[in-house]
Amino acid sequence: xxxxxxxxxxxxxxxxxxxxxxxxxxxxxxxxxxxxxxxxxxxxxxxxxxxxxxxxxxxxxxxxxxxxxxxxxxxxxxxxxxxxxxxxxxxxxxxxxxxxxxxxxxxxxxxxxxxxxxxxxxxxxxxxxxxxxxxxxxxxxxxxxxxxxxxxxxxxxxxxxxxxxxxxxxxxxxxxxxxxxxxxxxxxxxxxxxxxxxxxxxxxxxxxxxxxxxxxxxxxxxxxxxxxxxxxxxxxxxxxxxxxxxxxxxxxxxxxxxxxxxxxxxxxxxxxxxxxxxxxx
Numbered sequence: 001x002x003x004x005x006x007x008x009x010x011x012x013x014x015x016x017x018x019x020x021x022x023x024x025x026x027x028x029x030x031x032x033x034x035x036x037x038x039x040x041x042x043x044x045x046x047x048x049x050x051x052x053x054x055x056x057x058x059x060x061x062x063x064x065x066x067x068x069x070x071x072x073x074x075x076x077x078x079x080x081x082x083x084x085x086x087x088x089x090x091x092x093x094x095x096x097x098x099x100x101x102x103x104x105x106x107x108x109x110x111x112x113x114x115x116x117x118x119x120x121x122x123x124x125x126x127x128x129x130x131x132x133x134x135x136x137x138x139x140x141x142x143x144x145x146x147x148x149x150x151x152x153x154x155x156x157x158x159x160x161x162x163x164x165x166x167x168x169x170x171x172x173x174x175x176x177x178x179x180x181x182x183x184x185x186x187x188x189x190x191x192x193x194x195x196x197x198x199x200x201x202x203x204x205x206x207x208x209x210x211x212x213x214x215x216x217x218x219x220x221x222x223x224x225x226x227x228x229x230x231x232x233x234x235x236x237x238x239x240x241x242x243x244x245x246x247x248x249x250x251x252x253x254x255x256x257x258x259x260x261x262x263x264x265x266x267x268x269x270x271x272x273x274x275x276x277x278x279x280x281x
Contacts, residue, residue, distance in 0.1 A: 027236055027264045031134075032056075033071065034273040041275040042066060047193075049134045049176065058129040069176055070130035072121055074162060075140030078103045083116060094144070099205045108141050109158040117162065118169050132173040132192070135163065138180025160186040167191070176238070181224040188228040193236045196221045200257055201241040203270040210242045210270075222261060239263045242270050248279040 029047035035054045042048055042061060050056070052070040061068060077087045079102040087093060092107040106113055122133055141155035160183045167175060167190035176193035177183070184194060199221045204211045213221075225237045239258045243251050251267045255278055258265035268276045 026259070027238070029238055029264060029266055030275055031240060031266060031268065031272055032275055033271075036273075037275050039064070044277070050130075052125055052128075052130075062129065062131075067132070067174060068130045069132045069134040069174060070125040070128065071134050071136060072117070072125065073103070073137045074117065074135050074159065075106065075108060075137030076100075076103045077106050083121070087113065087116070097140075103137075105140050105144060107155075108162055109154055114162055114165060118165055122166060122170060126170070126173065132175055133166070134176045134178065135166075135180075135191075136178045138163070138177060138183055142180070142182040156182050157186075159183055163187040164190045178240075181221065184224060184228040185231070188231040188235055191232075191235065193238055194225055194228045195238045195240060196225050196263070197240045199225075199239045199241060199263075201243050201254055201267075203242045210244060225263070237263050239265045241265065241267050243267050245269060245276045251276075252279045252281075 027047050028045045029049070030042065030045040031049040032042075033051040033054065035056055037056060039056065039060050042056075042064075046065070046067060047069070048061060048066045049069045050058075050071065052072060055070075058068055073081075076097055077084050077093060078100075087106060088104075090110065090112055092110045092113060093104040094107070095105055097103045097105065108114075125133060138159055141152075141159035144152040145155040159180065163175075163177060163180075163183065164187060174193070175191045176195055177187060177191045178195045179197050180187070188194065198213060200213055200218055201210050202213050203209075229235050229237055239261075241254045241258065243254055245251060245267075254267045255265050267278070268274075
């Protein structure tokens with residue numbers, strides 16, 4: 001890790017030149033997909049993203065003034081979700097995500113998927129007590145369309161329509177879109193938060209450790225998020241980077257880098273099953 005840390009210091013300095021102007025919002029936020037952390041772990045945060053099924057009690061968090069978003073995967077269906085067998089029976093699942101075994105790409109063009117999301121999955125989250133929704137796996141429709149333009153024609157457009165349909169049906173809820181940068185030109189006005197995942201530091205699944213993103217990838221993400229903010233000045237821009245929490249200096253530099261770009265950062269482990277506090281100065 002020593003070589004990575006030295007490279008990280010240089011990358012942070014270089015990354016300052018990628019600052020996105022006029023992005024000044026700072027919302028302390030956290031994402032956590034488990035149910036073991038005590039309520040005190042969430043004290044520093046105003047915005048909390050949780051798994052839709054395995055999460056801490058919601059009412060005490062709401063009583064403490066937290067805004068709660070429930071996870072929903074729009075571009076994949078996980079085999080442990082209650083609706084998996086139904087969707088599998090429709091014949092609209094394709095390949096398994098190689099990085100997440102048991103999670104399968106879904107054809108977002110199918111109206112039955114849209115109806116299930118809009119009429120059943122989202123209402124169930126809201127009834128549970130969430131204030132809004134966290135939309136994940138929206139990179140998949142554009143990826144599939146690029147991979148096979150003929151078989152997956154229209155996937156990107158269909159994914160954007162689904163996000164806009166959610167806003168149209170639920171105008172009062174909070175919506176965060178994770179990545180899905182190709183969708184942002186159409187969806188920026190329909191969401192409250194745009195999340196850049198792995199903007200500066202991502203996860204190498206093959207090596208099983210965090211790594212710095214290539215500079216051109218970081219630059220692409222920063223500009224996509226900045227463009228979304230220009231399109232919708234009310235949009236809050238967040239980042240989620242991955243790093244070794246034992247490397248306090250590296251984590252602190254990630255926070256500083258993303259803040260210099262005007263983003264609201266959180267740095268975590270890839271499992272997202274623990275709350276990783278920002279190191280104290």
